[in-house]
Amino acid sequence: MTGQVYGQNSRNAVSLVPKVGYIYPAGGERGTVVRVMIGGQMLRGAKDVHITGDGVTAKVLKIGRISQNIRGDQRLLIADKMITVQKQRMEEMGADAKPSKGMEKREAQIKRKLQQLEDKGELKNVKIPDHPLLFDIEDKSLRELKHIKEMLQFPRAKKQPNAQIANTLIVELKIEDDAPLGIRELRVATKSGLSNPIKYDISSFNEVTELEPNDDLAVVNEANLEELPAYELPIVLNGQIMPGDVDRFVFTAKQGQKLVVETQARKLIPYLADAVPGWFQATISIYDEDGNEVAFADEWRFNPDPLLHFTVPKSGEYEIEIRDAIYRGREDFVYRVKIGEYPYITHMYPLGGAIGSKTIVNVDGWNLKHQHVAINKHLYKDGIHRENAKGKNWEANDLTFVVDDVTEIRETANNNSIANSQRIVIDSSINGRIENVGDSDVFSFIGKKADKISVEVIARRLGSPIDSVVKIMTAEGEVLGWNDDYVTKVGHLHKDEIGVITHHADSYCSVELPEDGEYFVKIIDAQNKGGKEFGYRLYVRQTKPDFRLRATPSSIMLRPGGVVPIEIHVLRKDGFEGDINIALADKPSDFVIHGGFIPAGQEKVWMTVGLQGKGFSGYKNLKLIGTSIDVNERKIKHEIVAADEVMQAFLWRHLVPAENLLVMAQKVKLQRNLPKHSQSILSDGLVINKGEVAKLKLKMNKWQKDRISDAKIIHGIEGVEIAAINKTDTGLELTIDASDDTVVLGRDNMIIELIGTVESRKRKSSQQDGKAKPKTYQVSFGAIPAFAIEVTE
DSSP states (O other), X not given: OOSOOTTSSOTTSOOOSOEEEEEESOEEETTOEEEEEEEEESOTTOOEEEESXXXXXXXXXXXXXXXXXXXXXXXXXXXXXXXXXHHHHHHHHOTTOOOOHXXXXXXXXXXXXXXXXXXXXXXXXXXXXXXXXXXXXXXXXXXXXXXXXXXXXXXXXXXXXXXXXXXXEEEEEEEOTTOOOEEEEEEEEETTEEOOXXXXXXXXXXXXXXXXXXXXXXXXOSTTOOOOOEEOSSEEEEEEOOTTOEEEEEEEEOTTOEEEEEEESTTTSOOOTTSSSSSOOEEEEEEOTTSOEEEEESOBTTBSSOEEEEEOSSSEEEEEEEEETTSOOOTTXXXXXXXXXXXXXXXXXXXXXXXXXOEEEEEEEESOSOSEEEEOSSOOSOEEEEEEEEETTEEEEEEEEEEESSEEEEOOSSOOSSTXXXXXXXXXXXXXXXXXXXXXXXXXXXXXXXXXXXXXXXOGGGTOOOOEEEEEEETTOOEEEEESOOOOEETTEEXXXXXXXXXXXXXXXXXXXXXXXXXXXXXXXXXXXXXXTOEEEEEEEEOOOEEEEEEEOSEEEEOTTOEEEEEEEEEEETTOOOOEEXXXXXXXXXXXXXXXXXXXXXXXXXXXXXXXXXXXXXXXXXXXXXXXXXTTSOEEEEEOEEEEEEEETXXXXXXXXXXXXXXXXXXXXSOOOOOBOOXXXXXXXXXXXXXXXXXXXXXXXXXXHHHEEEEEEEEOOTTOEEEEEEEOSSEEEEEEEOOSTTOOOEEEEEEEEEEEEEEEEEEEEEEEXXXXXXEEEEEEEEEOOOEEEEEEO
């Protein structure tokens, strides 16, 4: 067999490719070795964990499963083991720590019940379940044992079972002293494929992981437990919220400290498929020693993750509470809360600069030593970028900004009407702010009849809270075009560059000018708000058809001789409707692609990626580019961004960008080349008239021909089917049928997956005629390279 174990991109097969739903804790301090739990699906057989960036290595320690139904006999074994470990910890603590009478009574009851089961022969095949919480239980402290007990005894009726996070891995991460700070992407590799990426954060602060029970820190639930300490700052708090759960921690602070309390929840897992509104909506509260709430947050501007700036009123201990806004919870409701007196930038101005040149921006926020930061020092391609704000001996949070190649203009004061508008030129970017409640900015330009002018605001995508509204007007105030929120969707799929914004507050509109003359562009905030943080970049330009591309999924596995389907999504801008050619960015390359053509007007295409020759072992980034020629013979070229299509709240889908399109390649001992169609099909495609059939011949070796019995269309033209599969001297012949009334005219790529029957070398089926017959099962022989198919009248 060659290629990927199918399902990752096939919509006609059950997926065997691993999927990751969460990692906990979702970050670690550099210079430490930490153990994390990864929850997901199809994780059995995990052999490796890949993490982006330098300074972090991973090792798989244990593969397990979170069982919702631990049997009574198993619970007895767990309880007996936990009491044994508890007594060992108490002995280590000395004479002051002794088992209570209740514990000794409980131990006697458990041993009596276990003996009864053993006498009946009912413990013969019973083992402690392979639960991740029980890994290395012999090394747990009393507090950790109590946490395990609380989690295992959590009321079953409150739990929300989810098969997508039922498999678990225990992974050890070694974080070097010089590991770069910030978010990484982590993927799990099995023999069946490479998982989607999950975010993992590297910090320079001391890290703490919650231990239940911590709902009410004033209640002492059990003797001989170590008291939870009041943590010194700075600190990172890690936890998971279960249904109805509330987590509390105590920290010490000094009067006058200006603390940043930063929550990461949705930032770690942007979307949950089976939860409304589609993410963990965290809230945080801070209480003083008298139990008074002194601070609260449930968001930060439009970001669901709460952020607080807390000036400590007096020295002492404070308690922070974290929960879900509507008391939901599950293992993937993971959070990180950073608390400390560290620099945090809340907004900057301007929100970008010219391509290829250093831009100095003004910054504002908390605990800042400098009010100016240099951005865009080494960027030579347009678009939205993220950079960590830092200088000599200081480092703050990431900044999001845009760079481009148009004329830069700064907004001037008192330009809030047509009468005192600010003159600009077409093809410019205006850096401005809605500085006050009720403020508006008006700009004027000279245009010619039939000029096609587009106006676009980029602000919310850069972190600005402005909810813009733009209007294009004549000198008499006639509105030629206007827009509030610009949303691009195809069905339930949101198609935007950022992928994690659900309120598309940026505006866009385009018009054709009716005559020569002066025209005006007005921008306001739809919610009548304003302030220094309400910055924007306003583009006024000749309509410039363009596009962006996204490739899903962001993780694939390849074997020599095999191919894997990927989907390319087009984000068309300014009326661009042209063809797009997809090619490899690097040549020569280990990779080969087929079907890299997107017809005019089409929103997406499926194509295939394969390995050339013997390939390689390990991981490599696959870089693809898309090119086109517009109606003015202008060449447009863009690198394709890797992404994953994820669901939000049972319905909406989003293209969430990833750092890279990562390929895991495996060498095989015995390479069997994949069945291939003719070179003419690859170059010219297959043309078929509606109502007719066509023959597709596949060349393959005898071993494959004897075992392949079925073929399925992974992607093709609606209504076109495989009517028959017949064997020939050189391989197989597929009958492609376009006779159904539902067949749609047009052109697209077709990708076909071949299915066959093989014999197990180990398993035997029931005996027939006195002989054991080998057990057979169906497997995928992989896909054949994508080819173009066109259905005509």
